[in-house]
Amino acid sequence: AQKVTQAQTEISVVEKEDVTLDCVYETRDTTYYLFWYKQPPSGELVFLIRRNSFDEQNEISGRYSWNFQKSTSSFNFTITASQVVDSAVYFCALSDYMDTGRRALTFGSGTRLQVQP
Amino acid sequence: GAGVSQSPSNKVTEKGKDVELRCDPISGHTALYWYRQSLGQGLEFLIYFQGNSAPDKSGLPSDRFSAERTGGSVSTLTIQRTQQEDSAVYLCASSRPGLAGEQETQYFGPGTRLLVL
Numbered sequence: 064a065q066k067v068t069q070a071q072t073e074i075s076v077v078e079k080e081d082v083t084l085d086c087v088y089e090t091r092d093t094t095y096y097l098f099w100y101k102q103p104p105s106g107e108l109v110f111l112i113r114r115n116s117f118d119e120q121n122e123i124s125g126r127y128s129w130n131f132q133k134s135t136s137s138f139n140f141t142i143t144a145s146q147v148v149d150s151a152v153y154f155c156a157l158s159d160y161m162d163t164g165r166r167a168l169t170f171g172s173g174t175r176l177q178v179q180p
Numbered sequence: 181g182a183g184v185s186q187s188p189s190n191k192v193t194e195k196g197k198d199v200e201l202r203c204d205p206i207s208g209h210t211a212l213y214w215y216r217q218s219l220g221q222g223l224e225f226l227i228y229f230q231g232n233s234a235p236d237k238s239g240l241p242s243d244r245f246s247a248e249r250t251g252g253s254v255s256t257l258t259i260q261r262t263q264q265e266d267s268a269v270y271l272c273a274s275s276r277p278g279l280a281g282e283q284e285t286q287y288f289g290p291g292t293r294l295l296v297l
Contacts, residue, residue, distance in 0.1 A: 096284045108271065108288035115284070154223065158284055164211065164230050164277065166284050167239065170223035 065090045067157050069171035076145050077179050084140045084174045086155030092116075096158040097131065097138045098168065103151040111153075114138065145178045152176070182206065184289035186272050192295045193262055201257045201292045205274030212255050213275075213286060214247060218268035226270075229255060230277075262296045269293050 066089040076082045088097065099111040112122060114131050122129045126143045142149055152173045158166040185204045193199050205212050214226040228236040229249045240246075244262075249255040259266055273286035 098285070100288075105290070106269065106293075107290045108273075110285060110287060113285050156223075161236075163228075163233070163236060165228045165236050166211075166275070166286070167213065167225040167228060167236075168215070168223075168286065169225070172222050 065092075065157050065159060065169040067155050067169050067171035069153075069155055069174050071174045072172070073175040073177070075177040075179065078147060079144050081141060081143050082145050082176065084142075084153050084155075084176070086138045086140065086171060088136050088138065088155070088157045090157060092160050094160045096160075096166065098156040098158070099129065099138075099140050100154045100156060101151045102154060102173070108154070111140075142176075145176075147178050147180050150176055150178045184272055184274050184287055186270075186289040186292050188292060189290065190293045190295075192297065194297050195264060196261055198258065198260045199262055199294065201259075201270050201294070203255045203257070203272030203289060205253065205255070205272070206276070206287060209274035209276045209287075210252060211275040211277060211286075212249060213273045214255070214257050215271045215273065216241075216268045217271060217291070221268075223271075226257070259294075262294075264296050267294055267296045 068087045095116045097114045101109045119131050128141045130139045152175045154173045155171040156168040158168050187202045210231045212229040217223045225239040227247045244260045247257045269291040271291045272289045275286045
């Protein structure tokens with residue numbers, strides 16, 4: 064069975080601080096995809112990034128960066144110079160990889176990030 | 181282009197009544213998923229549709245839940261004889277097969293918030 068663990072339930076930072084959200088996953092699949100989604104107060108899940116199991120290159124997009132390490136089964140997310148607009152719940156997710164094409168997501172419990180002005 | 185749309189955005193019903201929730205995926209997206217987000221269980225996969233193939237219902241919590249997808253597009257999730265534990269946000273997501281990697285990314289609608297009294 065697949066599992067995603069986000070040990071940090073809630074993080075509070077002051078604007079301009081850097082913050083890292085942790086994600087640890089478990090799977091027996093050799094091919095899989097990892098995701099981060101953002102859920103702002105409006106409730107809609109917003110896609111941030113996708114990573115496949117064969118690509119361990121770190122990625123940077125503006126103030127966001129992601130560190131994928133298969134050796135520790137981790138896929139951590141760092142926000143540099145946080146802003147109030149970054150306040151949201153962030154979910155890490157792992158897809159299965161069925162022959163039917165199904166890519167159902169297993170989500171972590173989410174990390175609520177509060178950025179104070 | 182337009183994103184995934186869901187209706188109604190909110191639904192209040194009495195225990196024992198049936199409800200129907202609608203999802204309109206992104207145009208051209210042949211894969212469609214339903215998830216449930218509840219306080220106790222987090223985000224859970226419910227059902228998967230791919231084109232005209234038989235749906236994967238492995239995530240449905242009971243036989244009171246069913247879903248259909250007409251014409252490979254709009255989907256309806258039906259909950260019969262609703263119970264208080266069915267109160268949750270029901271999220272729909274769609275994805276597009278074809279481009280490597282892109283089929284793995286699910287784009288979510290705003291959800292339907294269901295409250296069973």
